[in-house]
Amino acid sequence: MATTFTRPPQRDTWFAPVTIDMVVKVARTSFFHPFIAWIIPLCFRAQNMMWDAPPMLVSIAWAAFISVCWIVGAINQRLAFGLPREVDLSEEVIVITGGASGLGMLVAEVYGMRGASVAVLDTREMENGESRGVTYYKCDVSDKEQVARVAGEIERDLGPPTVLINNAAIVVGKRLLDMSVSEVERSLSTNLLGHFYTLKTFLPYLTRSERGGTIVTLSSVIGHTGAAQLSDYAAAKAGVTALHKSLAAELRVSHPEIRMVLVTPGQVSTPLFYGVQTPNAFLAPVVEPVDVAKEIIAAIDNGYSTSIAMPLYARWIDWFNVLPIGVQAIARRVAGVDDGMKTFIGRKGVQSEKNGVLIEPF
Structure with a gap:
């Protein structure tokens, strides 16, 4: 049965595409980029400006400052995460949980085609x-038994996994007082325990690989801030972040x-949070799954x-x-x-084609 995806009404205006992220991106690729910064003193020199002229000195100082910042950033990245591993896509076996639609499906299709x-x-x-x-x-x-069974099937069909992307998630979207114990257990089992089950199952394959492997953990800013009607989801994402850092x-x-x-x-434009409106499209824009x-x-x-x-936020x-x-x-x-979850619809928007399909779940 065919499905379509209809976004909820948005408070769009003519300047909706303008966000602080776009402003920062333009600045990083122009005025705050070392290459562009060094072009300025070169242009001054092309106009026969002397090296000791104030505009020349200021532009050289700015270019040197930006260059140092970029170098320090590269060193910081290397100290924090080490050297990259060698990747050969023809030899990679990538496992993606929750990859039947949304963000997971995008990543799956790209790697499948490559x-x-x-x-x-x-x-x-x-x-x-x-x-x-x-x-x-x-x-x-x-379900840890299902995960263990599927791991054996993947090794038999495709080979030992080398990349694990923990992407599966669900959102209940209710106040804790309104949630049943079974809903809490289901949420935490999928959003938190599921990470433990997949890691315990697939990590041994990665450790045995000569080329090493990659583990990708999908967390959320909600794990840092919490939010009304997301107590279960926030608790799980906070745990997922702590799990990732401890395992690393x-x-x-x-x-x-x-x-x-x-x-x-932050908020990703998928049916997982269907109906939720961002409070500020400039400072907190909704992120597109493709980005x-x-x-x-x-990575x-x-x-x-x-x-x-x-x-950006x-x-x-x-720091919050x-x-x-x-x-x-x-x-x-x-x-x-x-207040964001007050307009939450989520997977309740899934209907049959006869009734008018709204979304396909994340």
């Missing part, structure tokens, strides 16, 4: 059917050839360990909890963090 062997684990059939290079396995990651510390000593990628996005997918794919392709946070979210409690309370009210 020659990697991709295994998608999901409780639902793939939205567009199995693509070239992508094999679907019906699996509920909250362990593997750095025992298996340094394994690369760790932590992804901490997150591009960052994940680049895997280059064999990097890294931390991916987008949009997600990179500084750790450093603020005085009163300031945090004011910031939450101004940002509308605890």
Whole structure:
């Protein structure tokens, strides 16, 4: 049965595409880029300006400052995450949980078309059917027996896994008082315990690989801030972030050839949060899945360990909890963090084609 995706009404205006992320990106590729910065004194020199002229000295000082910042940033990245591993897509076996639609499916289809062997684990059939290079396995990651069974099938069909992308997630979207115990257990089993089950199952394959492997963890800024009607989801994402960092510390000593990628996005435009409106499209724009997918794919392709946070505010979210409690309370009210879920629809928007399909779940 065919499905379509209709976004909820948005408060778009003519300047909606203009966000702080776009402004920063333009600045980083122009005025704050070393190459552009050094062009300025060269242009002055082309006009026969003397080296000791004030505009020349200022432009040289600025270019030198920007260059040092870029060098320090590269050194910081190397110290934090080490050297990249060698990646050969024809030899990679990539396991993606929750990859039947949304962000997971984007990553799966890209790697399938590029020659990697991709295994998608999901409780639902793939939205567009199995693509070239992508094999679907019906699996509920909250069930450790199913995960263990599917791991054996993947090794038999595709070979030992070398990349694990923990992407599966669900959102209940209710107040804790309104949630049943079974809903809490289901949420935590999928969003948190599922990571433990897949890591315990697939990590031994990665440690045995001569080329090492890559583990990608999908977390969320909600794990740092919390939010009304997301107590279960926030608790799980906070746990996932802590799990990733702890595991990275362990593997750095025992298996340094394994690369760790932590992804901490803000609100992503997928049916997982269907109906939720961003409180400020300029400061907190909704992230498109394709943009997150591009960052994940680049990290895997280059064999990097890294931390991916987008949009811009997600990179500084750790500082939120450093603020005085009163300031945090004011910031939450101004940002509308605890009001966003009031318009939440989520997977309740899934209907049959006869009734008018709204979305296909994330």
